[in-house]
Amino acid sequence: MTDQPLIAAARERFAPWLIEPMLENRGTYLKVAVAAAMINLFGLVASLFTMTVYDRIIPNDASSSLVGLSIGLAIVVLFDFVLRLLRVYFVDIAGANIDYEVGDTLFAKLLAMRLDRRPASTGTLTGLMRELETLRDFFASATLTAIIDVPFILLTLAVIALLGGVLVLPPLAMIPVVVLAALLTNPALDRLSAKSLGDGLRKQSVLVETVGSLETVKAIGAGPMLAERWRSALRSHAHSSLGQRLTASIAVTTASSANTIAYCGIIIVGVGLLRNHEITTGVLLACSVLCGRVIAPLAQIATLLSRLSATRIAYRQINALMQMPDEGPAGEALHPARIEGRIELRSVAFRYPNAAEKALDQISLTIAAGERVGFLGRVGSGKSTLARLILGLYEPQEGVVMIDGTDVRQFDPGALRRCIGAAMQDNVLIAGSVRDNICVERPDVDHDEMIRAASLSGTHAFMGQIANGYDLRLADRGDGLSGGQRQSISIARALAGRPPILVFDEPSSAMDGQSETDLIGRMQPEVEGRTLLLITHRLSLLRLVERVVVLDRGRIVADGARETILQRLRGGKVA
Ligand SMILES: Nc1ncnc2c1ncn2[C@@H]1O[C@H](COP(=O)(O)OP(=O)(O)OP(=O)(O)O)[C@@H](O)[C@H]1O
Numbered sequence: 122m123t124d125q126p127l128i129a130a131a132r133e134r135f136a137p138w139l140i141e142p143m144l145e146n147r148g149t150y151l152k153v154a155v156a157a158a159m160i161n162l163f164g165l166v167a168s169l170f171t172m173t174v175y176d177r178i179i180p181n182d183a184s185s186s187l188v189g190l191s192i193g194l195a196i197v198v199l200f201d202f203v204l205r206l207l208r209v210y211f212v213d214i215a216g217a218n219i220d221y222e223v224g225d226t227l228f229a230k231l232l233a234m235r236l237d238r239r240p241a242s243t244g245t246l247t248g249l250m251r252e253l254e255t256l257r258d259f260f261a262s263a264t265l266t267a268i269i270d271v272p273f274i275l276l277t278l279a280v281i282a283l284l285g286g287v288l289v290l291p292p293l294a295m296i297p298v299v300v301l302a303a304l305l306t307n308p309a310l311d312r313l314s315a316k317s318l319g320d321g322l323r324k325q326s327v328l329v330e331t332v333g334s335l336e337t338v339k340a341i342g343a344g345p346m347l348a349e350r351w352r353s354a355l356r357s358h359a360h361s362s363l364g365q366r367l368t369a370s371i372a373v374t375t376a377s378s379a380n381t382i383a384y385c386g387i388i389i390v391g392v393g394l395l396r397n398h399e400i401t402t403g404v405l406l407a408c409s410v411l412c413g414r415v416i417a418p419l420a421q422i423a424t425l426l427s428r429l430s431a432t433r434i435a436y437r438q439i440n441a442l443m444q445m446p447d448e449g450p451a452g453e454a455l456h457p458a459r460i461e462g463r464i465e466l467r468s469v470a471f472r473y474p475n476a477a478e479k480a481l482d483q484i485s486l487t488i489a490a491g492e493r494v495g496f497l498g499r500v501g502s503g504k505s506t507l508a509r510l511i512l513g514l515y516e517p518q519e520g521v522v523m524i525d526g527t528d529v530r531q532f533d534p535g536a537l538r539r540c541i542g543a544a545m546q547d548n549v550l551i552a553g554s555v556r557d558n559i560c561v562e563r564p565d566v567d568h569d570e571m572i573r574a575a576s577l578s579g580t581h582a583f584m585g586q587i588a589n590g591y592d593l594r595l596a597d598r599g600d601g602l603s604g605g606q607r608q609s610i611s612i613a614r615a616l617a618g619r620p621p622i623l624v625f626d627e628p629s630s631a632m633d634g635q636s637e638t639d640l641i642g643r644m645q646p647e648v649e650g651r652t653l654l655l656i657t658h659r660l661s662l663l664r665l666v667e668r669v670v671v672l673d674r675g676r677i678v679a680d681g682a683r684e685t686i687l688q689r690l691r692g693g694k695v696a
Contacts, residue, residue, distance in 0.1 A: 142222035149215040156208040157269035168410040176403030216261020233447040244326025255435035267421030285408040291386025292415040295379035302375035310430040313365040320358035369427030376420030454533035461490040462621040462652035469520035493653035498672035542615035556591040578612035604631035
């Protein structure tokens with residue numbers, strides 16, 4: 122885990138995770154470009170229609186020509202309507218495709234990310250994942266098509282110049298004003314977008330923490346403390362968002378004012394030209410209509426730039442996540458078809474990110490295949506950390522952890538963990554049915570195997586008393602079941618599929634004495650001949666093991682046959 126901010130961590134412009142889905146959708150964007158180009162051309166037609174009506178039809182009282190022209194214009198309007206709809210539709214399709222592709226890659230990255238590199242706060246991480254929506258909004262927004270309108274600004278200016286000569290000057294003069302306003306506000310916008318995003322993540326962080334532990338928050342009366350954190354996050358987010366919106370609106374408002382000025386400029390200059398008979402009324406009207414078509418795309422570009430700022434910040438954040446190292450080897454990973462279960466740690470030292478002390482230091486230990494070892498030690502002595510290293514969840518900074526003589530870093534992490542049945546301390550279940558939680562879509566765990574594992578763990582005994590049984594839908598994290606029931610399901614999940622290595626971290630901590638005794642009785646034949654690592658504070662559970670290792674402050678202080686170590690412990694001869 123890391124507390125380092127991700128902002129500005131990676132500035133690479135076009136990362137493959139974004140560029141590839143964009144390129145895949147180039148066909149769709151091409152259709153959008155064609156539609157946008159046609160819409161621009163139709164816009165020119167409408168202004169030429171105005172000119173023709175004023176210069177040819179009204180002076181000549183040619184009503185029949187007006188009917189013909191109107192029919193022609195109606196067709197153009199109809200096409201324009203259809204094309205505008207199509208443009209929105211295609212942009213949405215491309216946006217949705219990109220969102221799907223990038224979202225899929227990002228989730229895969231999240232699953233593969235090394236745990237020691239992930240952001241420390243869950244809220245921050247989920248907030249970063251949400252930034253995907255900012256990207257989607259950008260790629261699925263019709264504003265994006267404003268880029269295609271840009272070359273048509275030149276075409277429109279050329280038509281104005283052709284029809285009205287100097288009438289082109291007012292809109293031409295306004296272009297640098299709008300562009301300058303957008304360029305000048307952009308750096309501030311970038312900074313405010315980054316700040317607003319950081320504040321948004323802080324809000325998300327408080328929210329996720331509160332929602333995730335609402336029961337505890339209420340029970341311990343932490344509500345007012347969290348409410349104050351929430352209010353503070355709300356205040357700063359509201360403040361930075363306001364600044365962001367205000368700055369963004371400067372360029373957009375400038376564009377709108379520039380539009381009015383250019384329009385008025387055309388009228389003022391045009392009246393002079395009209396008086397000198399240098400242009401006709403039709404030309405003046407056509408040029409004033411066309412003037413709007415010069416500035417409007419610029420206003421769109423200003424909006425696009427403000428969105429671009431937020432998108433760029435979101436992109437950098439997501440890219441920083443994407444750049445994080447994955448677990449597993451850099452080269453070809455090993456996929457063990459089956460393992461014997463021999464575990465060896467050689468001079469292993471490990472320190473959690475940002476921790477002052479090493480959680481494990483100088484650990485050397487060999488566990489033979491099929492050996493059952495209990496781990497004892499005071500709170501915080503490093504027992505769970507040892508299990509995490511064997512599961513390959515963290516890598517040691519010094520030394521090596523090996524399974525069957527191979528460094529665990531060489532294995533494909535997923536393949537390795539399929540060979541290890543682990544029930545960790547927190548017993549978190551996944552939203553879904555009890556069946557989903559025990560089988561976890563493993564092909565080797567069918568219904569019979571699930572029932573076998575559930576019977577061993579004690580799950581089967583209470584499943585019969587619950588409506589829906591194994592199809593009972595659990596809420597997030599297994600809410601809706603008691604702590605002991607969740608623990609029992611976690612044990613069933615670990616046992617299912619008969620993995621050669623079993624890692625149990627306090628497997629009976631939430632169970633009553635009788636349930637624990639029953640569990641030990643059922644487990645004894647099951648763990649026979651399998652490598653078992655059993656972390657516990659309960660001496661009764663040690664009946665399942667033949668050897669005991671005692672840890673203290675990250676070091677091994679005793680290691681030997683169960684009875685020998687227990688005697689030494691009773692005699693107070695172990696630190
Ligand atoms: N995710 C973490 N980040 C930082 N430090 C951690 C983390 N998990 C554990 N530690 C620290 O590592 C040390 C060993 O913790 P570990 O959980 O391995 O102890 P343990 O022996 O399993 O304790 P317990 O019996 O309470 O479960 C402790 O000092 C703890 O503060």
